[in-house]
Amino acid sequence: MRSMATCSIAPADHGQKIDTMCKAIGQLQQTVDRLLQQNNLSSDDARREASPIGNSPASAASNQVHTQRSLDFTRMAMTRDNSPEPPHQSEPTHTSVVVTEPMGSLYELTRLRNLRSNQSKLARRTGELEAGNDFISRGLLDNAEAEELFDYFLKTLNQYLWIGLEELHPTLDSVRKSSSLLTATIMTVTALHRPTSVATFDNCYTEFLASVSSSMFDRYHSVDDVRGLCIAAFWLSDVSWKLCGHAIRIATELSIHQSFFRALDGDREHFLRARLWYMLYVCDHHFSIAYGRPPTISESVQIREHERFLQIPLAGPLDMRILSQVSLFQILTRVHERFAEQRLPHQPGHGLLSESSFPDLRHFNLEIDQWRIHWQVRQVHNAYIGAFPPMGNVLYSYFAKLQINAFAVRGINTNQGSLSTERKEFANIAVSAATSILTYILDEPDLRRCLVGTPLYVHTMIAFASVFLMKMGPRGRAMGVQLDMEFVWSLIARMVHLLQSSVTSDRHLLYYIAAGLDKMLTRLKETTTATASNDLHMSHDDQSSTNQASQLNEGPSYRADWQLYLPPIHDNALLDQNLINANHICEAFGSESAGGVYNLLANQFSHLDGMNF
Secondary structure: OHHHHHHHOOOHHHHHHHHHHHHHHHHHHHHHHHHHHHOOOOHHHHHHHHOOOOOOHHHHHHHHHHHHHHHHHHOOOOOEOOOOOOOOOOOOOOOOOOOOOHHHHHHHHHOEHHHOOOOOOOOOOOHHHHOOOOOOOOOOOOHHHHHHHHHHHHHOHHHHOOOOHHHHOOOHHHHHHHOHHHHHHHHHHHHHOOOOOHHHHHHHHHHHHHHHHHHHHOOOOOHHHHHHHHHHHHHOOOOHHHHHHHHHHHHHHOOHHHHHHHHOOOOHHHHHHHHHHHHHHHHHHHHHHHHOOOOOOOOOHHHHOHHHHOOOOOOOHHHHHHHHHHHHHHHHHHHHHHHOOOOOOOOOOOOOOOHHHHHHHHHHHHHHHHHHHHHHOOOOOEOOOEOHHHHHHHHHHHHHHHHHHHHHHOOOOHHHOOOOHHHHHHHHHHHHHHHHHHHHHHHOHHHHHHOOOOOHHHHHHHHHHHHHHHHHHHHHHHHOOOOOHHHHHHHHHHHHHHHHHHOOOOOOHHHHHHHHHHHHHHHHHHHHHHHHHHHHHHHHHHHHOOOHHHHHHHOOOOOOHHHHHOOOOOOHHHHHHHOOOHHHHHHHHOOOOOHHHHHHHHHHHHOOHHHOO
């Protein structure tokens, strides 16, 4: 502005020359400003960095990274572009009328860079990664241990999900050059699953949280950043829901949700991006259905036409596995849209699933059976995790049957006596599914070996099945559903032992599931045994008042041994007093580290309010 003012008062005979100089200076200033803005520096910052006084090369580099990060998150980027954004490759280049989205029109008017899509800026700034400025190079994790963790990840955890990381990054060096967030994720989740890496997990987890926090307000992201967030969401229980939502937002900024159509043309990069979108869909629905929250990703063309993805020559067994999950959660989404909605308090049948809904319930059960038949035969054994892929389909069908049929006992009042024949049928299916979940895991070696490495959804459904059986057992006779409590106790005790022997550290969620189930099992034994003893004592008093001869003729009235563990059906007050309720679930699973399991159980059983669930 000062130079322009000088130009305005110049003599007339020099005016043209000075105008030319002013324009050149202005263009130079704009160019310098753009370069500084791209590096998130002001003119004052640039002058300070140009000064050689008082800074060693190492400290200068550290200060520069710190300054850039600080400015990234504290300065609103109200900077303008001087040239239009280049058209995306998928956009038509012929002369036609193009109607953009509202934000695109706003960008056309203002040219503000922070309104522009990141499509032409897919990669994070590479300066930090090329300089090796990650937590491994800073010495927070030994390079040899990092290589060991990465190798362990490729052969185990990478196989349980549908990541296919070996197709993208066969070496740790490749990951480190691509995304520091993905690097921190792999190190963190792997250390969580190794009993000798507890201290390493704590260090890596701190670095991981710092990377996620930085990414929240970072202007540039990569596809591997999304991949890292999604992987972490499947295993880190305390932040899973937040990570999933953050990953989906970044993925849509990078237009990953639109890669499906390019993938159908055989584009490998877009094929891998479309696979990642399927992975995000499954992750989103794992937690939305389990926690009773609305999903973020809708049923788009890519989801509805997922079978077409398998026709791409690049598709393989990995894609069969992930798309079987997509197909399953399409069904479960419809189930929860149909049955999980809360009714108004004064509506008829509040909380109770009406018998007019039973045809829909039966249809959903049939869909799960068809899903299992369709997808199980398409799964193949894996060199690292054995028969887990086909067995996993069977296990997930049990999960689905439990979730679907548990709606049939929602809102049931145990004081009303036996259920209708049809409702009793669905209740028995739910009990059978819960029992099958536990017995299948306990009896199959490949499932036992894979238990710790499986995603959070598997762990939470094990907890749900166990608690469901413990809560249904004392109520079973009152509703006409037979369940041997000795068998339930034995089954859950075996599961607790398996979890305790499989868990890798006290940071792992299974550690808290085992402890919580052990507490609830102890509580159930204490209450039912006390009730049975009281019932026997009352029966003994009654018999003492009868005739001695009558006692000799009729003999003692003893129940079968398994009945000793069941509360008397006629004593409703005592029954309600001793049932495991929400307070007991909170006591068992309400700790900070097991809060995710408690939230899941609280949501699932909140629908069964008439049964004190």
